[in-house]
């Protein structure tokens with residue numbers, strides 16, 4: 001019977017971000033006994049997640065193979081968490097001053113379109129990004145000038161309708177042509193957290209320990225892990241058969257506790273929450289390409305409900321920070337972030353910092369969308385530090401790594417990699433006799449998929465309020481059709 005190997009086995013997962021929570025969800029839904037330790041007050045409360053990256057088209061600098069991986073993983077993640085996705089497309093524009101050419105994006109878009117077709121051929125349920133023929137569309141200046149004369153549509157349905165606000169309000173003279181519209185959707189971190197938490201709370205195979213920090217881990221001669229954790233200054237130790245380190249940008253701290261050395265980077269970044277008077281219809285996401293780390297760095301306009309807009313600007317004065325990227329040292333697997341970043345994470349931002357960077361973000365975007373000048377900064381940014389395994393700061397598709405000691409770490413760069421990590425973990429657990437072989441890669445999510453949109457919305461509203469963000473960030477503009 002399915003539980004024969006697994007009955008008395010226990011898995012500890014350190015870190016209740018999207019990686020730890022999704023792995024807990026996956027393993028407990030197939031019947032493994034899991035305990036999830038999270039030092040914060042709720043799950044998936046780390047750095048933001050706002051784009052699904054179904055094709056990685058925001059990153060010109062990464063190799064095609066990573067884009068193909070991101071496409072596949074995004075489709076899988078969307079199928080796991082369908083109610084957390086905002087089903088609106090992304091427009092990609094190349095500004096005149098940029099050295100890149102829009103047509104240079106075409107080979108990759110064609111490759112991704114062909115890969116999308118292959119994924120659908122393997123499993124028809126992978127058709128979650130719309131028709132293959134609609135994966136991307138190109139718009140020349142003349143067509144945009146024609147669209148600019150039309151009225152905006154409250155809830156756009158066709159690619160042309162989505163382009164109307166762009167055509168009407170973007171300064172078209174600043175761009176190279178064609179402009180691309182691609183089916184890269186939005187992803188809502190509050191709804192993701194709500195889905196994972198609600199599912200795990202209903203699952204008797206999973207025990208969630210919130211406000212609980214893991215402070216010590218030791219392995220005994222039988223390869224079992226003794227995990228010591230503290231909650232309200234009370235310490236306790238429990239023995240586990242397997243340990244999964246999903247501690248996000250603190251993965252190195254757990255590696256240090258376990259005595260394993262591993263190279264990684266940690267990067268601190270922020271995106272800004274603004275409110276705009278809006279126009280007469282819903283907007284797509286809009287990306288203006290630019291060289292990262294220069295004053296012309298990519299500008300990203302991410303629409304939420306009720307005219308809230310999240311902004312990234314890939315310059316050192318907006319999303320990126322001087323000394324915001326740090327690496328491991330010889331003595332420790334934990335890269336050390338400067339105290340100014342830890343202060344932001346642990347106690348919050350100074351009001352002036354929020355205003356200065358937020359206003360720069362508005363100025364960066366309103367170069368292209370002139371009426372966006374009137375937007376205002378609305379409270380604290382979406383921000384945080386994230387881990388990047390290895391030494392390549394451009395790595396986007398990453399996952400799980402193992403030690404020969406019943407120890408794995410799950411270091412994702414993009415949230416969509418969680419299922420790849422979880423699949424690999426099931427293989428490893430079966431190999432060492434902790435999981436029945438027929439459950440390897442067994443993506444069964446009956447509890448998660450029984451959740452209603454209403455209960456996810458209700459919990460997301462609560463999270464926005466608890467975390468000090470506008471309640472509108474709990475909603476999405478477009479639900480699955």
Ligand SMILES: Cc1cc2nc3c(=O)[nH]c(=O)nc-3n(C[C@H](O)[C@H](O)[C@H](O)COP(=O)(O)OP(=O)(O)OC[C@H]3O[C@@H](n4cnc5c(N)ncnc54)[C@H](O)[C@@H]3O)c2cc1C
Pocket residue numbers: 014015016017018019020037038039040044045046047048049050051052053187212213214215246247248249250267268269270271382383384385386410411412413414415416
């Ligand atoms: C500005 C910004 C924008 C981003 N946008 C996107 C995006 O659009 N799409 C996307 O896919 N990704 C995006 N990312 C990356 C994404 O946020 C991360 O990849 C993802 O959140 C990592 O998840 P995680 O679970 O590995 O880590 P985390 O979310 O950091 O979770 C780790 C958890 O471990 C807990 N923890 C640590 N140590 C201990 C301990 N000792 N005991 C108990 N608990 C512990 C922490 O409290 C934390 O909750 C963005 C990142 C940033 C900074």
